[in-house]
Amino acid sequence: MTSPSTRTLFEKIWRRHLVTAEEQGLPATLFVDLHLVHEVTSPQAFTALAERGLSVRRPDLTLATMDHSTPTDPSIDTARLRVLDPEGSAQLDRLQANCDRHGIPLYAMGDERRGIVHVIGPELGATQPGMTVVCGDSHTSTHGAVGALAFGIGTSEVGHVLATQCLLQHRPNTYEVRVDGRLQEGVVAKDIILAVIAKLGIGGGTGHVFEYTGEAIRALEMEGRMTVCNMSIEGGARAGLIAPDEVTFDYLEGRPMAPSGDDWEAALDDWRSLPTDEGATYDRTTTIDGSALQPMVTYGTNPGMAIPIAGAIPEDHTIEPEKRASFLKALDYMALEPGQQLQGKPVDVVFVGSCTNSRYSDLLAAANVLRGRKVADGLRVLVVPGSDAVKRQAERDGLAQVFVDAGAEWREAGCSMCLAMNGDQLAPGQYAVSTSNRNFEGRQGAGGRTFLASPLTAAASAITGRVTDVREVLS
Amino acid sequence: MSKRFDRYTGTMAPLPIQNVDTDQIIPASYLKVTDRSGLASGLFCRWRYQGGDPEGEPIEDFVLNRPQHQDARILLAGDNFGCGSSREHAPWALVGYGFRAVISTSFADIFRSNALKNGLLVVPVTASVSAALFDAVAANPATEVTIDLEAQTLSLPGGGQAPFEVDPFARRCLLDGTDQLGYLLKQAAAIGAFEAEHPSRLDTRSA
Numbered sequence: 288m289t290s291p292s293t294r295t296l297f298e299k300i301w302r303r304h305l306v307t308a309e310e311q312g313l314p315a316t317l318f319v320d321l322h323l324v325h326e327v328t329s330p331q332a333f334t335a336l337a338e339r340g341l342s343v344r345r346p347d348l349t350l351a352t353m354d355h356s357t358p359t360d361p362s363i364d365t366a367r368l369r370v371l372d373p374e375g376s377a378q379l380d381r382l383q384a385n386c387d388r389h390g391i392p393l394y395a396m397g398d399e400r401r402g403i404v405h406v407i408g409p410e411l412g413a414t415q416p417g418m419t420v421v422c423g424d425s426h427t428s429t430h431g432a433v434g435a436l437a438f439g440i441g442t443s444e445v446g447h448v449l450a451t452q453c454l455l456q457h458r459p460n461t462y463e464v465r466v467d468g469r470l471q472e473g474v475v476a477k478d479i480i481l482a483v484i485a486k487l488g489i490g491g492g493t494g495h496v497f498e499y500t501g502e503a504i505r506a507l508e509m510e511g512r513m514t515v516c517n518m519s520i521e522g523g524a525r526a527g528l529i530a531p532d533e534v535t536f537d538y539l540e541g542r543p544m545a546p547s548g549d550d551w552e553a554a555l556d557d558w559r560s561l562p563t564d565e566g567a568t569y570d571r572t573t574t575i576d577g578s579a580l581q582p583m584v585t586y587g588t589n590p591g592m593a594i595p596i597a598g599a600i601p602e603d604h605t606i607e608p609e610k611r612a613s614f615l616k617a618l619d620y621m622a623l624e625p626g627q628q629l630q631g632k633p634v635d636v637v638f639v640g641s642c643t644n645s646r647y648s649d650l651l652a653a654a655n656v657l658r659g660r661k662v663a664d665g666l667r668v669l670v671v672p673g674s675d676a677v678k679r680q681a682e683r684d685g686l687a688q689v690f691v692d693a694g695a696e697w698r699e700a701g702c703s704m705c706l707a708m709n710g711d712q713l714a715p716g717q718y719a720v721s722t723s724n725r726n727f728e729g730r731q732g733a734g735g736r737t738f739l740a741s742p743l744t745a746a747a748s749a750i751t752g753r754v755t756d757v758r759e760v761l762s
Numbered sequence: 763m764s765k766r767f768d769r770y771t772g773t774m775a776p777l778p779i780q781n782v783d784t785d786q787i788i789p790a791s792y793l794k795v796t797d798r799s800g801l802a803s804g805l806f807c808r809w810r811y812q813g814g815d816p817e818g819e820p821i822e823d824f825v826l827n828r829p830q831h832q833d834a835r836i837l838l839a840g841d842n843f844g845c846g847s848s849r850e851h852a853p854w855a856l857v858g859y860g861f862r863a864v865i866s867t868s869f870a871d872i873f874r875s876n877a878l879k880n881g882l883l884v885v886p887v888t889a890s891v892s893a894a895l896f897d898a899v900a901a902n903p904a905t906e907v908t909i910d911l912e913a914q915t916l917s918l919p920g921g922g923q924a925p926f927e928v929d930p931f932a933r934r935c936l937l938d939g940t941d942q943l944g945y946l947l948k949q950a951a952a953i954g955a956f957e958a959e960h961p962s963r964l965d966t967r968s969a
C-alpha cells in the first residue's frame with residue numbers, strides 16, 4: 288500500500304477531480320476537464336439531452352471534430368459526399384447542428400484545425416498534464432502521454448458529461464509498465480507497445496490504468512509517447528499515463544490552448560508536482576528490457592498476437608489448450624499457418640496513418656525510408672496525415688512530395704483505413720501492413736487482413752511489397 | 763428499450779470464442795446511425811451471413827442461425843468479451859436482437875459499463891462454471907439457467923447456484939429501472955461548488 292504522503296501520478300489526478308468520493312457501493316463523481324466529441328459516438332447522446340430538455344453544462348470544456356466518417360480522398364467535397372455517402376453526411380450534419388445549438392466549438396470539414404480527435408487534442412495544447420480527458424472513443428488513452436488521465440467512454444456517458452461535466456466512476460487499479468534500457472536502431476515506440484501487449488495479453492490491463500515508466504519511455508519524444516499510450520486500450524487498460532517532464536513542457540509551450548505568460552509559470556509549478564512520488568507503489572508492476580526489443584509485427588486478429596519481425600508464428604502446441612481454438616480461428620482468417628514466418632509475406636496495401644501513427648514524426652520516419660525510392664509495383668500505399676496541421680507541415684517541409692514521388696497516395700486528414708467507414712478500406716482477402724492499432728477481423732474492410740507495425744516497417748514494406756525489416760532496407 | 767433487469771430464466775446461445783471485440787459484435791459500417799435502431803441485423807453480421815452482410819445467406823453453422831438456439835436470450839461467450847472499441851452500438855445491437863444477458867469469464871471494462879447502462883446484464887463466472895455451461899448447452903441446447911440479479915446468483919444446470927459480482931450501483935439502477943444520469947443531475951450543487959473551487963485553465967473556444 289502507498290502511504291498517505293506518497294502517491295502515484297494516477298492517484299494525484301484522481302483525487303483532484305473528485306466531486307464526491309466513492310462510498311458504500313456508490314461510485315465516485317469525477318469532474319472532467321476536457322470532453323472531446325466526434326460525429327460517430329455523439330448523436331444519441333445529444334438526443335438524450337434533448338429528450339430531457341438539458342443543455343450542455345460546459346461548452347468551454349468541450350471540443351468537437353469530424354474524423355471517422357470523413358473522406359480522405361481530396362476530390363470528395365461536402366457536396367459530393369452527400370451523394371456518395373448520405374448516411375455519413377447526415378451524421379456530420381447532425382454534429383454540426385448539435386454543436387451550433389449548444390455553442391460547442393467544432394472543427395468541421397475544411398477547418399484548418401480539424402483532424403483525428405486524438406491528434407488535435409495534444410496538437411492544440413488542449414490536453415494538459417493533470418487533466419481528466421474523456422471522449423466517446425477508446426483511444427482517448429492517447430492523451431495520457433502528456434500526463435493526463437484520459438479514457439474512452441460509451442455514448443450514455445458522453446451524455447452524462449455533456450449534461451453534468453462529470454462521470455460516475457469506480458477507482459481503477461494501477462499498473463506500472465516499466466521499459467528499461469535503450470532501444471536498438473530501427474526499434475520505435477510502436478514496437479514497445481506491441482511488445483507490451485504481446486507480453487500482458489489484450490485483457491492484461493483490464494480494471495487497471497497503466498503508467499509507463501523507465502529509461503526507454505523517458506527517452507521518447509512526445510509523439511512516440513502518444514503512440515505508446517494510444518494502444519493502452521489494446522492491452523485492456525482504459526488509460527495509460529506518462530509522467531510529465533521537460534519533454535512534455537517543451538512540447539506544450541506556445542500551443543494555442545496551452546496557458547501562457549504568468550499562467551504558464553503557475554501551470555509549470557503545478558505540473559512538476561504530478562509525477563509519482565518516490566516510494567509510492569502500484570497494484571501491479573511489470574518490467575520489459577527495452578534494449579532487447581525488436582521491430583514487432585502482428586500476425587493474428589488481435590493486437591496481442593504479435594511477434595518480432597524476424598520470428599515465426601507460434602506452433603499451435605505451444606498455445607494453451609483453452610486458447611487454441613481461438614488461435615487457429617485467427618490464423619484461418621489470416622490464411623496463415625502455425626510456425627510460418629511473416630517476413631517476406633507479400634502484401635497488397637500499406638497504410639500509414641491513424642491516431643497511433645499519423646503525426647509529423649511518424650510521417651517523417653516513413654519519408655526518410657522512402658526518400659528517393661519507389662513503392663513496389665502493384666502495391667497501394669496510403670499516407671494519411673492525422674490532422675490538417677500535420678498535412679500542411681508535411682507539405683511545407685517536402686515530406687508529401689517524397690510520398691508522391693515514391694508512388695504513394697497523399698490524402699486528407701482523417702481516420703481513413705483504420706476503420707472501414709469512410710470509403711478507405713481493404714478488399715476481401717487483401718493483406719495490409721498498417722500503422723493503425725487494430726487488426727480485428729474486418730476492421731479495415733470485410734475480409735481484409737491486417738499486419739500492425741511501425742511507420743518504419745510500413746515504409747520498408749512499401750518499397751518491397753512484402754513484410755520487411757526496416758533494418759535490411761537501411762543497411 | 764427497457765433498462766430494467768431483475769430475474770431471467772432461459773436458454774443460452776454458446777459462442778466459445780475468446781476476445782470477441784466490438785468490431786465483431788457490430789462492424790463500423792453500422793456506426794453511421796444517429797439513433798439506436800436498426801443495429802440488430804448487423805449483430806455479428808460478419809460471422810452470421812455470407813459476405814458479412816444481412817443481404818447474404820445465413821451461415822448455417824453460426825450460433826444465431828442454428829434452429830436450436832433461435833430463442834436463446836442469454837449469450838454464453840468466451841473470455842474477455844467486448845474488447846476493443848468503446849462503441850455503445852455493441853450493447854445496443856445485442857439488446858436490439860433480444861439478448862438480456864451475457865455470461866463470460868471476463869468482460870472488457872468499457873463494454874461492461876455500456877452494457878449495464880442498457881439493461882444488458884453481464885454475468886462474470888469462473889472458468890469451471892463457464893466450462894460446465896458450455897458442456898451443458900452442447901449436451902442439450904434446451905438447457906435453461908436462471909439469472910437472479912437481486913440475489914446475484916446464477917442457477918446451474920446440474921443444480922446449485924453460482925454467485926456473481928456486479929457493481930452495486932449499476933445493480934440498484936437495473937433493479938429499479940432508473941438511469942445514472944438522473945443520479946448525476948441531482949449532484950448539480952456539488953458540481954457547481956467544485957467548479958467554483960477549481961477554475962479551469964482551459965477554454966476550448968479560445969483557439
Ligand code: SF4
Pocket residue numbers: 354355403404405424426641642643701702705706723724
Ligand atoms: S484513427 Fe482509428 S482508432 Fe483512432 S480514432 Fe480514428 S478510427 Fe479510432
